[in-house]
Amino acid sequence: MSVRPKYSQIADQLIQLIVSEKQQLNTRFFTENELSKKYNVSRSTIRAALSELEDLKFITKAKNTGYYVSYEPAKFDFAKFYSFSKVAHKENLAPTSELLMFAKTTPNYYIAQKLGLKQDELVYRIERLRMLNFQPILFEKTFLPAKRFPKLRRNELLKNSLYDLLSTKYALKIKDGEEEFFASLINARESELLDLKVGTPCLKIQRRTFDVDHIPFEFTITTAPSRYFSYKVPLANNEV
Known part of the structure; x- marks a missing residue:
């Protein structure tokens, strides 16, 4: 079995950081440059990791101001099951x-x-x-x-x-x-x-x-x- 890509491993660590509430809702998230230095990888690798977090709605990107934490524990409503x-x-x-x-x-x-x-x-x-x-x-x-x-x-x-x-x-x-x-x-x-x-x-x-x-x-x-x-x-x- 192949090893997971580096960006995916970094995304996983960032998700755990947010879920553990060490990064609060609506607060400014790390910049690409900060994360690149922290994990000693290229900014393209960091962008791929952040894209995964955006896809899962843990962070959102605001134009010209960077990333913000958008994760909040969900409250679900049940509806009729469908295919x-x-x-x-x-x-x-x-x-x-x-x-x-x-x-x-x-x-x-x-x-x-x-x-x-x-x-x-x-x-x-x-x-x-x-x-x-x-x-x-x-x-x-x-x-x-x-x-x-x-x-x-x-x-x-x-x-x-x-x-x-x-x-x-x-x-x-x-x-x-x-x-x-x-x-x-x-x-x-x-x-x-x-x-x-x-x-x-x-x-x-x-x-x-x-x-x-x-x-x-x-x-x-x-x-x-x-x-x-x-x-x-x-x-x-x-x-x-």
Whole structure:
């Protein structure tokens, strides 16, 4: 198994620093130059590490002023469980997916925590570009515990819905899930995949899914461009 890239190792240390609350919400984060000297690496390596933190919404970058801590422990609301493929079919749209990555790797600290794993436990990293009527609309990064789903194969994901595959091959029974939404902007890689300009508004959606024993088996980060999605949430007046 290959060693994780240096930028990923640095990102992991910075995540732990923020989660341990040694860096407070909305406070100024380290500069690229400070981190480059601290870890004795190039600024390009630091930028890659900071990009990973931005993607997970631990930090945000303000124009001309640097990075700020944006991580806050989440409070989740539960909604009806859904499947991208099944929702698309219900709307008479043609869902397709392009599998961009299928690899077994070690997770960073944050993802390991979300899946209830130790950091040396392997996960599958699955990256997919979701399309409707052959128009790219979602970019997904999914993480699954490898020990839970041994012998999962790339070609199986090309032919099946992920949830259908896990339910059939591993007798997985899905109970529910939780999602957290962030306003964000399309980055350079997402720009190429989704055919949108860098800086286009989008939603970042972090999704964790549980089995009937309330054990998390999936953590997915989704980039959803704002021009394709709107969300309506019911509000209840408990004082009436």
